[in-house]
Amino acid sequence: MNKVDEEIVEGILKRDLNSFNKFIECYGIMIHNVVTSILNKSHESQSIEECVDDILMCIWRNMDCFSKERGSLKCWIIVISKNKALDYKKKLKKIMNSVDIDNVKLNSLVDIEQDYLKEENRKSIIELLNNLSIKDKEIFIKRYMNDWSIEKISKDMGLTSIAVYNRLSRGRKKLKKVLSVGKEG
Structure with missing residues (x-):
């Protein structure tokens, strides 16, 4: 040294x-x-x-x-x-x-929560639509859940466009009534 x-x-x-x-x-x-x-x-x-x-x-x-x-x-x-x-x-x-794992865990939890909420919302909507006639329920699902046009629905179901509009209008009024009764009770 x-x-x-x-x-x-x-x-x-x-x-x-x-x-x-x-x-x-x-x-x-x-x-x-x-x-x-x-x-x-x-x-x-x-x-x-x-x-x-x-x-x-x-x-x-x-x-x-x-x-x-x-x-x-x-x-x-x-x-x-x-x-x-x-x-x-x-x-x-x-x-x-660990940061990557935590982010993956967090993202997975968020995805699971979102999927759960979507499924719960879907169930609630279906339950609500059960207050309508079978034909009106089918129209609502095609229009609002499957995003079909009025023309496509009328062709598929053999109805006029005006009949589809009327059924949707009456159905919305009925659902509003069901929802307002549900809030009161």
Whole structure:
């Protein structure tokens, strides 16, 4: 280990901020480059600085774990940087996956709720239409649920267009009456 690295390690062990600043000058760019090479996706790039800060704090707190007998300071820093960045990557991937799952769950719940409400509305409408004659009910379903034109209904049922209009008009009046009675009771 060179003399500068020895001074940096000793200074950090003594909690000397000047030594730590010198450490950042010497190794900060290298740490940043290691982290950037791992956190390279767009949703990860905003976490690079946070990860670098965590690495610096980790080294500040754990300099006593460094042993020059096991390797160089540079290799130790690279290993710590790489491991922290990989941990960040896993954490971010987990967050992104849970967000996707939550959105899918939410969308599925909304779809299920909408389908349920549509089915309930359809049942309510059919129940209401049961107050009409079979022929009038058929006209209402073709006109308002299947969106058929008056001409198509009249041809299909063998009625004049005026007869279809009249049946729809009488049916609407009857349904309004049924609905107003239902509100009162």
